[in-house]
Amino acid sequence: MNKVLFFAHLRDVVGAEFLSLDAAGKTVAQLKSELCEKYDLPRMETVMTAINEEFSSNDEVIHEGDEVAFIPPVSGG
Amino acid sequence: MNKVLFFAHLRDVVGAEFLSLDAAGKTVAQLKSELCEKYDLPRMETVMTAINEEFSSNDEVIHEGDEVAFIPPVSGG
Amino acid sequence: MNERYSRQVLFPGIGKEGQEKIRGKHVLIIGAGALGSGSAEVLTRAGVGRITIVDRDYVEESNLQRQQLYTEEDVLGKLPKAAAAEKRLRAINSDVEIRAIIGDATPELLEELAAGIDLMMDATDNFETRMVMNDVSQKYKIPWIYGACVGSYGMSFSIIPGKTPCLNCLLRTIPLQGMTCDTGGIISPAVQMVIAHQTAEALKMLVEDWESVRTTFVSFDLWRNQYTSLKMSKAKFAGCLSCGEERTYPYLDHENRTKTTVLCGRDTVQIRPSNQGEVSLEKLAGQLGSLGYQVKGNPYLLSVEMGPERMVIFQDGRALIHGTKDLTHAKSIYQRILG
Amino acid sequence: MNERYSRQVLFPGIGKEGQEKIRGKHVLIIGAGALGSGSAEVLTRAGVGRITIVDRDYVEESNLQRQQLYTEEDVLGKLPKAAAAEKRLRAINSDVEIRAIIGDATPELLEELAAGIDLMMDATDNFETRMVMNDVSQKYKIPWIYGACVGSYGMSFSIIPGKTPCLNCLLRTIPLQGMTCDTGGIISPAVQMVIAHQTAEALKMLVEDWESVRTTFVSFDLWRNQYTSLKMSKAKFAGCLSCGEERTYPYLDHENRTKTTVLCGRDTVQIRPSNQGEVSLEKLAGQLGSLGYQVKGNPYLLSVEMGPERMVIFQDGRALIHGTKDLTHAKSIYQRILG
Incomplete structure (x- = not known):
């Protein structure tokens, strides 16, 4: 299983701080598009992804037990 | 073994962010007084102690693998 | 050493030598909104030699809730933010040479200003300007510090040319419809938290303590009590058009604007x-x-x-x-x- | 709703209802140094109904490096900090009722002020006054928010009577010779970081969002890139003389002063x-x-x-x-x- 964390407005859309789901073997891009469909998440293509607190690109493969976090960059200032 | 972390000026006195030492079976108070003697640490009686990121009193017993942190309260403002 | 900076000189990370370095530096702040007014105040109080601040807006009533250099009088006078900021910064520290530029932070302006700038502070409210800063940073080898916030959420990352990944490595494209303070609201503690991170990194860079500069990407949510710092060692993108080998500085190009x-x-x-x-x-x-x-x-x-x-x-x-x-x-x- | 607070009302954690609650509250700030001037500015901009600020010192040149309400003119005029703060806070937000008290935060003064206070902000520079605040907090059931910093290091903890441990639970005695800004120096980003944490908690309490109030003890070092938050569930001390069953409020007693x-x-x-x-x-x-x-x-x-x-x-x-x-x-x- 994988713990998937959502930050900022993504958390509001999903309705939870994290989800437990099985993402092992999937790429970050695959997980993003699945979540996009299920939760209607906005603008996932530019959301930063971390696996185990380390920045990861869209083609990184997720392993069993990895913690995935989605961190949307914001532009306010 | 135990990882023992030092914050603020304690880190300067010890000369390292953390030490690896064997503190299993000792109380927080015992570890404090041993470190006090060895490193001439100032005012350890009012330094806050955390075991595994949880506040701990002076008579708490440290277990194998516990991470201990010393966090000195400061008064500046 | 001036009594004025005595408490900062006492801090071992700065010291007398560091204070003299701070005094010799020139910082360019892009934006004089919430982050810009806060960063400008911290750096002016710290005794930076020269500060140039660029902003295109004027002070509005809805700014007062979080933009720390401005007062009700500035709203009544409809003062441009850069001008109102300059006035207050001079009253705070007459040692610092303040230059206020009322205008849009275009690539032309930033390229013109780049000579002699030691550090750029990000205090803009949009990704397009950030991508321009990012290209100017790479082209002229000037570090810059990304910072942004919306609601109770914020983030910061230090970008040093030749050393860290750049913003274009992380985003690859300008996010369309990023959250802004006008769509997600903002509370001022989130602003203060970003400023704390940006200005701490700024001081490290100004005293040239490169070892201490944070290498992680910080993000936090003060209302939800979250704080994370991400390792960025894998974030550098070899094909990046801003910092890679085949770089073209796309955001300095008229087409991409x-x-x-x-x-x-x-x-x-x-x-x-x-x-x-x-x-x-x-x-x-x-x-x-x-x-x-x-x-x-x-x-x-x-x-x-x-x-x-x-x-x-x-x-x-x-x-x-x-x-x-x-x-x-x-x-x-x-x-x-x-x- | 006033345009002034529109960006804060947009933030879902506050909203229109929250803004009205903030407007109805009275906050007591003890100290108008670095933390006090910063907290006072944030809360004044946020539109708190009444703010009372207590300080015994006057503005000195060495304060300007980090104390955000003051200017060179205040130093020349040797203005008491509380008076200089009041002047600037009024210019920032004339909606807020500001009361400045020039004097020492003695137990007598704090007990006299306690009636009608919804929240106390810690911005003092010594543990003795904090222990007095802590006893006043327990006796009159007023939450308070501890904050302190030295160098690039700082900390904050929210204390709610009947719910969280109190400062006397954590320290058991007043630390002699705690680090101060006069002995360890201070950089202003560390001040801003403590203010960010203290004022975020303040806003949560003022809108009565008790669920969101942080229960951990935060400490950080901005120069060394450290951040920790400690769980405090085991910190409550049954025999505590300030918050335990056999409480005596020792720091309100003349003997312990x-x-x-x-x-x-x-x-x-x-x-x-x-x-x-x-x-x-x-x-x-x-x-x-x-x-x-x-x-x-x-x-x-x-x-x-x-x-x-x-x-x-x-x-x-x-x-x-x-x-x-x-x-x-x-x-x-x-x-x-x-x-």
Whole structure:
């Protein structure tokens, strides 16, 4: 299983701080598009992804037990 | 073994962010007084102690693998 | 050493030598909103030799809740932010040479200013300007510090040319419709938290303590009690057009820039964003509606009342701002909503 | 709703209802130094109904590096901090009822002020006053938010009577010789970071979002890139004299208080701290010497030149401040060095 964390407005859309789901073997891009469909998440293509607190690109493969976090960059200032 | 972390000026006195030492079976108070003697640490009686990121009193017993942190309260403002 | 900086000189990370280095430096701050006014105040108090601050807006009532250099008098006087900031900064520290530039942070302006700048502070409210800063940073080898916030959420990352990944490595493209303070709201503690991180990194760079500069990407949510720092060692993208081997500095190029045009005789400005792409008009309408904006629309466009102006947004991100001929003002309105 | 607070009302954690609650509240800020001026500015901008701020010092040149409400003019005018703060806060937001009290935050004063106060912000520079705040908090059931910083290091903890542990649970006794900004230096980003945490918690409490209030003890070091938050569920001490069942509110008692006395005809004030105990004169001499103070001593006492005054410290923590008859000023000098 994988713990998937959502930050900022993504958390509001999903309705939870994290989800437990099985993402092992999937790429970050695959997980993003699945979540996009299920939760209607906005603008996932530019959301930063971390696996185990380390920045990861869209083609990184997720392993069993990895913690995935989605961190949307914001532009306010 | 135990990882023992030092914050603020304690880190300067010890000369390292953390030490690896064997503190299993000792109380927080015992570890404090041993470190006090060895490193001439100032005012350890009012330094806050955390075991595994949880506040701990002076008579708490440290277990194998516990991470201990010393966090000195400061008064500046 | 001046008594003024005595408490800072006492701090071992700075010391007398560090204070003299700070005194010799020139910092460019892009934006004089919440982050810009806060960073400018910290750096002015710290005794930076020269500070140049660029902003295109004037002080409005809704700024006072979080923009720390401004008062009610500045709102009444409709002062440009850069001018109001300069006035207050001089009263705080007459040792510091302050230069205020009232205008848009275009690539031309930033390239012109680049010579002699030691550090750029990000205090803008949109990604387009950040990408321009990012390219200028790489081209002229000037570090810059990204910072942004919305609601109780914020983030910061230090970018050092030749050493760290750059913003274009992380984002690869300008996010369309990033959250802004005008769409997600903002509380001032989140602003303060970003400023704390940005200015701590600034001081490290100004005293040239490169070892201490944070290498992680920090993000936090103060309302939800979250704080994370991400390792960025894998973030550098070899094919990056801003910092890679085949770099072209795409955001300094006229083609990749938001185009603003006054539509003849119509008191209207047309905005054509650099990152053309599908805008979800339906979602945007729902979002703006729930924020209290008056919104009308059909599947092809959305019309939003914004005070004296009216903005019409099309599916491809293009917009018309009715009720103004001022290009900079129109762009500012657009970026407030679409980031 | 006022346009002024529109961006804060947009934030879902506050909203219109929250803004009205903020408007109805009265916050007491103890201290108008770095933390106090920062917190006061954030809360004034946020539109708190009434703010009372207490401080005993006047604005000095060495304050300008980090104390955000003050200017060079305030230094020249030797204005009391509370008065200078009031002037600036009024210019920022004339909606807020500001009351400035120039004086020492004694137990008598705080007990007198307690009625009608919804929240106390800690912005003092010593543990003795914090312990008084802590007892007042427990006795009158007023939450307070501890905050402190030295160098690039800082911390914050929210204390809610009947719910969280109190400061006396954590410390059990007043730390003698805590680090202060006069002995360890301070950089302003560390101040901003504490303010960010304290004021975020303040807003949560003012809108009565008790679920979101942080329950952990936060500490950080911005120069060393550290951030920790400690769970505090085990910190409540049943035998605590401030919040336990057999409570006596020891710090409201005259016996447990620093005593100041003018020594007749000698232009000298004697300070007798509440927490009598061994002071390591040798260490203190080394520390003060390395900070540039002129120090002379023998095994029984230490003499330190401090501008126009001279302080003589004895092994038991007692001190004589030569060159003044002003009790409050003398205590302020003492606590700057001994915390």
